[in-house]
Amino acid sequence: VIASLFSFLYLLQLIHCSVAIITMREHRWPYIMLFTTIAFTTIASLTTISYTVALANITSLGLRASRTSLFLFFHNWSLVFIFIAIAAFLWDRESMIRTKSNGASGKQTVALVVVPLILVFFMFIFATAQASASANWRLTALNEVPGRNPWVIAQHASKTNDLAYTFYAFVIVSAIDIVVASILLSRAARKASISDKVGNQNHTP
Amino acid sequence: VADTLAQITNTMLFAVSPLYALLNIIHFIFLIVLSPSGLLKGSVTFSKVHAVRRADLAHQVIEDALVFLIFAVLLFLSFSRASWDFGGALPTREYLHTVCQNDRSNRGGF
Numbered sequence: 001v002i003a004s005l006f007s008f009l010y011l012l013q014l015i016h017c018s019v020a021i022i023t024m025r026e027h028r029w030p031y032i033m034l035f036t037t038i039a040f041t042t043i044a045s046l047t048t049i050s051y052t053v054a055l056a057n058i059t060s061l062g063l064r065a066s067r068t069s070l071f072l073f074f075h076n077w078s079l080v081f082i083f084i085a086i087a088a089f090l091w092d093r094e095s096m097i098r099t100k101s102n103g104a105s106g107k108q109t110v111a112l113v114v115v116p117l118i119l120v121f122f123m124f125i126f127a128t129a130q131a132s133a134s135a136n137w138r139l140t141a142l143n144e145v146p147g148r149n150p151w152v153i154a155q156h157a158s159k160t161n162d163l164a165y166t167f168y169a170f171v172i173v174s175a176i177d178i179v180v181a182s183i184l185l186s187r188a189a190r191k192a193s194i195s196d197k198v199g200n201q202n203h204t205p
Numbered sequence: 206v207a208d209t210l211a212q213i214t215n216t217m218l219f220a221v222s223p224l225y226a227l228l229n230i231i232h233f234i235f236l237i238v239l240s241p242s243g244l245l246k247g248s249v250t251f252s253k254v255h256a257v258r259r260a261d262l263a264h265q266v267i268e269d270a271l272v273f274l275i276f277a278v279l280l281f282l283s284f285s286r287a288s289w290d291f292g293g294a295l296p297t298r299e300y301l302h303t304v305c306q307n308d309r310s311n312r313g314g315f
Contacts, residue, residue: 002269013273041276086225165236175226175230178222178225182218185214185218
């Protein structure tokens with residue numbers, strides 16, 4: 001029920017986002033990234049529904065294994081795209097402040113682009129690796145004769161867990177990157193005095 | 206007016222970034238809770254398995270709610286079109302200087 005509710009809400013947001021992309025003349029890139037994020041999140045949510053509703057009476061373990069891997073793939077990639085979308089929004093604001101203030105906001109650091117790019121690169125690798133490793137160990141477990149070689153299955157499961165931990169480590173580091181980028185943005189805004197209420201009081205556009 | 210000019214920047218700073226940080230703190234907490242050395246340490250019992258399933262469900266619900274909120278706030282920004290370019294104007298240093306001088310001369314006039 002919860003997954004259905006969220007899927008419905010995500011679908012509404014997907015429509016809203018597509019309208020925003022079509023109607024906006026500039027600043028489209030952050031919204032294109034956001035659209036991709038919402039699309040991946042919606043598909044991940046729909047796979048959850050498929051597990052509880054459509055596959056409830058299906059006993060095929062292969063189908064269940066593939067569903068779990070599909071969910072992991074779309075869920076992990078949606079986490080990567082959320083980070084890209086928020087970084088794109090912050091980058092858009094920072095460059096706009098810099099352009100409009102004629103350099104009064106200070107220099108824009110290259111690290112704001114390089115660090116997210118490196119993080120995204122590793123996040124994509126581990127997001128995909130975890131989903132595929134999960135599919136691998138589940139299918140291996142299915143093909144193994146029960147009780148014959150439990151250590152192989154345990155090793156596969158352990159590898160999948162390790163990949164998940166590595167992926168989430170990068171996801172958590174991405175939050176630190178967003179916090180640092182936000183601090184830099186607030187500094188730039190203060191320097192350009194756009195958040196200065198005294199300076200802007202009489203400045204009606 | 207200041208709120209209109211800096212609306213998007215302020216929303217990013219005070220709504221989206223904290224929500225994203227909170228989402229990752231939630232990930233961090235549930236990674237520890239759902240780790241093999243957490244709930245499933247020692248012998249596996251039915252109550253432990255149920256606890257893990259409940260924790261997993263709680264993780265999914267909280268994550269979905271936070272992600273939905275982040276999307277909603279980011280989409281809400283698309284309504285305030287004028288704010289994307291600061292209404293086409295930003296106070297320059299010269300402008301601020303003039304405002305301050307006018308303010309001073311007004312006060313002197315009183």
